[in-house]
Amino acid sequence: MQAVSQEEGAREALRERLGVGARYDAAAAPARELGWARRGTAYFARKLNELRDEALDGASLIPGWSRRHVVALIGYQARWQALAIEQLRTGEAVALPDQAEQAGQIVLAATLPARALRNLFDHAEVHLNVEWRDLSNSLWERSVRDIDGGSVAVRATPWIRARALWVHAVDLDNGGAYLDFPLGVLDALVADIVGHWQSAGTVPDLLLQPTDRPEPVRLGAGTTAVNGRMADLVRWLAGRGARRLEHSAPELPALPAGPYLVGRHSRLTSLI
Missing domain, CATH: 1.20.120.450 (dinb family like domain)
Incomplete structure (x- = not known):
C-alpha cells in the first residue's frame, strides 16, 4: 500500500508541474x-x-x-x-x-x-x-x-x-535489427507467435535455447533444438529469416504460418 501511495503521490506531483490542460495516462x-x-x-x-x-x-x-x-x-x-x-x-x-x-x-x-x-x-x-x-x-x-x-x-x-x-x-x-528491441518486446513477440500457433493447432516441435536467457522455451515435443540469441530466434519465428542460429537437425524446420504474415493480408494492417 505504501508503494501505491508513493506512486500516486508522484503522479499527482507530475500533474501539478504539467499544469491545467496537460494530458497524461490514466492510472489504469x-x-x-x-x-x-x-x-x-x-x-x-x-x-x-x-x-x-x-x-x-x-x-x-x-x-x-x-x-x-x-x-x-x-x-x-x-x-x-x-x-x-x-x-x-x-x-x-x-x-x-x-x-x-x-x-x-x-x-x-x-x-x-x-x-x-x-x-x-x-x-x-x-x-x-x-x-x-x-x-x-x-x-x-x-x-x-x-x-x-x-x-x-x-x-x-x-x-x-x-x-x-x-x-x-x-x-x-x-x-x-531485432537486437535493438527491448527484452520485454522480444519475450512478448514469442508469446504472441506461440499463442497464434496454439490457437491454430500448428505448434512445431522445437526446443528454443536462447543463449542470452536462463531458460529454454519448449514447443510441442521439443524435437529440434535451435540455439541463438533471443533476438535472432524471434526474427526467425516471425518469418523474417534465420541468422546466427545453430540447430540439432540437418536443416532448420519450416515454420507454420504465424501472426505476422507479410503483405496486404497481414493482420498487422488491422486494428487487431
Whole structure:
C-alpha cells in the first residue's frame, strides 16, 4: 500500500508541474505496453528519417512491398486505432474501413509524395497518442470494433501498435535489427507467435535455447533444438529469416504460418 501511495503521490506531483490542460495516462492504462509503443514510435521514426525521399521507393523486407507501403501501413494503423478509440470516447460514429478498404488505402497512400507520406506517419501517431492519454480508467476496460466485426480490448491496442512498429521498423531494411528491441518486446513477440500457433493447432516441435536467457522455451515435443540469441530466434519465428542460429537437425524446420504474415493480408494492417 505504501508503494501505491508513493506512486500516486508522484503522479499527482507530475500533474501539478504539467499544469491545467496537460494530458497524461490514466492510472489504469497499461504503462508497460504504452512505453513499448512510444519507444517503438521513436525507433520507427529514426529509421524512417534516416532514409532520403528517393530511398522510399526502394524495396522493403516484405516481398512485393516498397518502403512506401510499410510507412503507409504504419501511418494508417495509427489512424485507424485512433479513430476507433475516439469513437468509443466521444460516442460519435466514425466510419472505419474493412480489411479490403484498408488494403486499398495503403496501396493508394504508397503513391503519395514523400513529404505527405511522412506527414501521414507523424500526424497519425500524434493523434493516437492523444487518444490514449484522453482515455479514462473506465474506458481502458472497454472494447472497440475490429475489422472482422468483432471487438478488441482497448488495453490491447498499445501492444498491437508496439509489435507493428518494432517489426516493421526492421522491414524498412534500413539497418534496423531485432537486437535493438527491448527484452520485454522480444519475450512478448514469442508469446504472441506461440499463442497464434496454439490457437491454430500448428505448434512445431522445437526446443528454443536462447543463449542470452536462463531458460529454454519448449514447443510441442521439443524435437529440434535451435540455439541463438533471443533476438535472432524471434526474427526467425516471425518469418523474417534465420541468422546466427545453430540447430540439432540437418536443416532448420519450416515454420507454420504465424501472426505476422507479410503483405496486404497481414493482420498487422488491422486494428487487431
